[in-house]
Amino acid sequence: MKRLTAGITIALSASVATWTAASDDIEAVLQNSFIAKNQATMDRLERDAVQTVCSAPRGMPLDNDTLTTLREQRLNAVALPANGHYLGDWQRGAEVAGSGRGLQSNDDPTQPNGGNCYACHQLAPDEVAYGTLGPSLMGYGARGQSEAMLQYTWTKLWDTHAYNLCSHMPRFGAQGILTEQQLKDVMAYLLDPASPVNQPAE
Amino acid sequence: MTTTYSKGISRRGWLRWTVILSAAVALPGRVWAAVARPEAAFGATALDEALAALGDAPQVHEGIQFTTPDIAENGAVVPIRVGVDAEALPNVSKVSVLVEMNPNPLAASFDIPPSTEVYIETRVKVAQTCTLYAVVEADGQLYMQSRETKVTLGGCGG
């Protein structure tokens, strides 16, 4: 993880001020250009610290200290499972991984959200409709179930920015996209030796 | 080529059908439906039921070339082709296309006169990954070919 962060830091140096200067204007433009629709309310256009920092166009400067401080804050804020058990039911996890619904203006807010893992990641070898925005996670369970591995995987799902600031991946735990139980189910889908993710490709 | 007429639909029967069909242009809908639409098969909600409504159990026949995509980009539009080798399977008068898992498996049925080559292209909705069937009728017998088409989840999911 250190290697990745260092890469970003080298590529992006100096100050954040050059590109945040116009942000007052952009927020006014967005307020005038969008309207609230069902659960997609206007406050969603307001950015938190991570979103603000990670809105830098490619090649724009980012401050090294800001990166380090923010990453540490995110790491400290990760909530590990209350009862210390990381692994749920891989079958329910498969459903979460395959579903892309939830939190869109046209989604029913009473139904559970999906994780939409397959939009970006390869997982089970028999599912051909996978995206490539993220790395392949096929055979992820081979990494084992040590405490360190469990905690690392949980943290990645909870808040990717704790390791890899400005990763494209959503913060499934920190932003409340998935429940603790859903996260455990996805953990099992990734790590359980019986999960399709960990079966050999035909 | 006159021998073609002596098999399958009789020439007289075909001519009569022509007259009815021509009349139908002036009086659309009612006449056609009453003449030839396989209503029971269209109403069937299970594959077996739809096949039974079309006739006796169909036999697989290699003379039928049934083309569907192995994997479809979208289930709303799945292009299909049905061709029949007239030497291997002559006198085909009807072609039907069925989609196993659709709410009503029979998607379309075509009556084909002897002068028309048995070759149909169309596009059908396929609700989920399943087997598609091309069923043809020749001399009162049913023959078929089947193909599986995988329907993928598109775009951002949802």
Place this chain on the structure above:
Amino acid sequence: MAGRIKIRAQKKGNVTEVKALMRHPMETGMRKDQAGDPIAAHFITEVSVFHGDQPVMQGHWGAAVSANPFLGLRFAGGEAGDTVRVVWTDNQGGTGEGETTIR
């Protein structure tokens, strides 16, 4: 705007190849609109293709034929300049008709 048909008819050797594209929503009756109300079934039930006055095919369709349906077929004979006509009716009493000449 329903009712329109685009047709191409081309002579290839001894057969005429016809491709027709029809303007129709082909609603199954099982979808719901944005407000959650069901959208009424609306689909072509019968489609006929004529070469001059001679029918060369009659199709019976269910709602599973895709929106803006495509139909391709081949019939024996046909000469450049002959008329090919496609006619349909739908379950709500709508009709459509289009014709072209073989080239």
Place this chain on the structure above:
Amino acid sequence: MKKRNLGFTLLAAWLCAVQIAADDGVFDQYRDLMGDDNPAVFVIDEGEELWFSPQGPKSATLEACDLGLGPGETAGAYVRFPRYFADTDAVMDLEARLVHCMTTIQGRDLETVTAKPYSLRGDFGTEIEALVTWLAAESEGATIAPEQTHAAERAMYTLGEEIFFYRAGPHDFSCATCHEQSDMRIRLQALPDLTSHAGAAEAWGSWPAYRISQGLVRTMGWRLRDCFRQQRWPELQMGSEASIALQTYMAVNAAGGIMTGPGLKR
């Protein structure tokens, strides 16, 4: 009816090529079977008829509408958008300009003409969709060349770039999340890199497009709105500054590319 070159429309219509982004070839067989018959041909005709149909309290056609090349000049107009118009003192995209013409030339009510610009489920096309589709066909084969001479046009590009990278919403998504890298897929669909010339040209040049999954032609304005729906943002409004800014960003990145649409997409 002076510009009703139906012959062209019919020809262009049948020639409408299949414009689907390259992926790993999994859909080659599917696309071969689909052939090149694009139902957008109907929408092109409908748009042309609407342009020449008198409407509104003034019972006027849109023939007096100036799309930037002079009143009634439709050929090649699409590829110059978004552009600055002195009469409104604003940078407009084609949809906003059409709305302007409907309200001024035809005397139609602004709220009515903007109430439903894009088809909802169960609809079979809107006036805006049809007009944009025909006008895109009127630029088929033309080089994408959005105006960037006026300061307001250049400011729109800068604003568009900033919005492109703006991360917000519960999923932290920006346009860039999916569209700043080449050769990426979401599920099985190829994603154009809109920060590159090649990706922007391919995308900008192939919309509006007939969406197979919806049985409808969709415009770039709709494409952006639906991207934001999936980004979990509120709803992007047609003709809004953010919409025009993002289109300026894409069109300028695409400049020099060829307008190939109306396309045929998943």
